[in-house]
Amino acid sequence: EDKVVQSPLSLVVHEGDTVTLNCSYEVTNFRSLLWYKQEKKAPTFLFMLTSSGIEKKSGRLSSILDKKELFSILNITATQTGDSAIYLCAVSSGGGADGLTFGKGTHLIIQP
Amino acid sequence: GAGVSQSPSNKVTEKGKDVELRCDPISGHTALYWYRQSLGQGLEFLIYFQGNSAPDKSGLPSDRFSAERTGGSVSTLTIQRTQQEDSAVYLCASSPRGGRDGELFFGEGSRLTVL
Numbered sequence: 001e002d003k004v005v006q007s008p009l010s011l012v013v014h015e016g017d018t019v020t021l022n023c024s025y026e027v028t029n030f031r032s033l034l035w036y037k038q039e040k041k042a043p044t045f046l047f048m049l050t051s052s053g054i055e056k057k058s059g060r061l062s063s064i065l066d067k068k069e070l071f072s073i074l075n076i077t078a079t080q081t082g083d084s085a086i087y088l089c090a091v092s093s094g095g096g097a098d099g100l101t102f103g104k105g106t107h108l109i110i111q112p
Numbered sequence: 113g114a115g116v117s118q119s120p121s122n123k124v125t126e127k128g129k130d131v132e133l134r135c136d137p138i139s140g141h142t143a144l145y146w147y148r149q150s151l152g153q154g155l156e157f158l159i160y161f162q163g164n165s166a167p168d169k170s171g172l173p174s175d176r177f178s179a180e181r182t183g184g185s186v187s188t189l190t191i192q193r194t195q196q197e198d199s200a201v202y203l204c205a206s207s208p209r210g211g212r213d214g215e216l217f218f219g220e221g222s223r224l225t226v227l
Contacts, residue, residue, distance in 0.1 A: 004154075006154075034215060034216075036218075041201070041220040041221045042115075042116075042203070042218040042219060042220045042221065043155075043203075043216075043218045044218070045215040045216070045217075048215060088154065088155065090155075100145075100155075100157070100216065101157070102147075102154040102155040102156075102157075103154050104152075104153055104154035105154050
């Protein structure tokens with residue numbers, strides 16, 4: 001059974017801090033790893049990673065994948081209160097449904 | 113519309129009643145997914161439709177759950193004889209090619225509360 005584990009499950013930091021969110025996985029026939037941000041209802045897409053060692057970057061957010069050690073990290077620098085959300089990691093694989101296996105998410109709270 | 117549309121946004125029902133949740137995917141998207149998100153949990157896969165292929169129902173938790181997709185577009189998730197443990201947010205997502213090769217576009221979800 002495919003498995004995606006995120007850590008920490010929750011994190012509270014102050015505005016301006018840098019945070020690192022972790023996602024490890026065990027899946028058959030890995031294809032890609034995706035990060036989503038869920039603020040209130042609909043998760044919104046952040047990154048899709050398919051190759052090891054290549055950093056994806058968007059503003060203050062960046063992510064990298066390690067296919068040998070089977071994990072990914074999502075970094076957020078100079079955090080703002082608007083970064084408060086649940087960050088979901090999902091892995092696409094050839095096993096089971098032709099869709100995504102999601103982790104439980106990291107609930108990030110940025111305090112002013 | 114421009115995005116995935118779900119209705120109702122909120123539904124409160126009594127235990128034992130049937131409910132129907134609707135999803136309008138983005139026009140032209142061939143793949144449609146239903147997920148369930150319980151409080152404090154990640155997204156639990158329920159069912160997946162891809163074009164005219166038979167749906168992947170491997171995530172449906174019991175035979176009280178069923179889903180249809182008519183004309184390759186609108187989908188309805190039906191829960192019969194609802195139980196309190198069915199209370200959750202039901203999220204629909206669509207994709208132009210399927211999750212393997214592209215991102216999913218999510219709707220705002222339908223929050224179901226079973227009393």
